[in-house]
Amino acid sequence: MKLIRSNPNSLSRVSDFDEWFRHPFAGLPSLSHYFGNLGEVFPGVTSDKLAVDVHEDKDNYFASFEVPGVKKEDVKIELQNGMLTVSAEKREKDGDNESSYSLTRSVSVPDGVNTEAIAAKLEDGILTVTLPKAEHRKPRTITLN
Template structure:
């Protein structure tokens, strides 16, 4: 067995203390995440954007928007020039006082989406927009001869 002598404070290794001096705020959340968290408490702070989750399977793209407490008639969905825009107006009554604010979010839609077959449903405060892929863009299996 061979013993090798090492020096943990050699010039090749940066100590945690040196790293802290180089980036003292690295462990703190970024300003944008701080502002987004404020938007959950104060809706006007984030520019009134809806939270969205976009994912896909082999046949469709899905965009799920959080719209808690919003009625179906207060949601507007629009596809224009490759952009899917969802707007929701939320109205709240507090005694005789009524307040409302609107939330909007736009996501880019790939050209391979079949615009005529887009479907949307609102369930339990989640608006799910299903964007089917065109037949020619779906993956296919090719057999070897």
């Protein structure tokens, strides 16, 4: 077996040039290196998307969104083209300064949801949207004769 010494910073071989051409910024630090600490600039905000947990039981689908400190009137829930979109705006007042930011999240709604019976409740910073399954989508028990 023959060992060949390689220098990744060298463009001496055509294959090295091809690799550089495919990934010209591979040796540079990523932008997350510079902008990874946005949480320090905007404390408490780590993303512009709401955290969500989606689960189901035999009768319903549930989507639970974390919206701490958000009032009921600052939440907007919309169902359009099979997408459930929740938007929340949080306003904070500190002396003379007032700041606000909005968070949003969309989740795909499965087929077979009874859209007329969708309900939502906000309790302890958790918004729970209940999406009842249509009767034809619910599991049924078949009796054996």
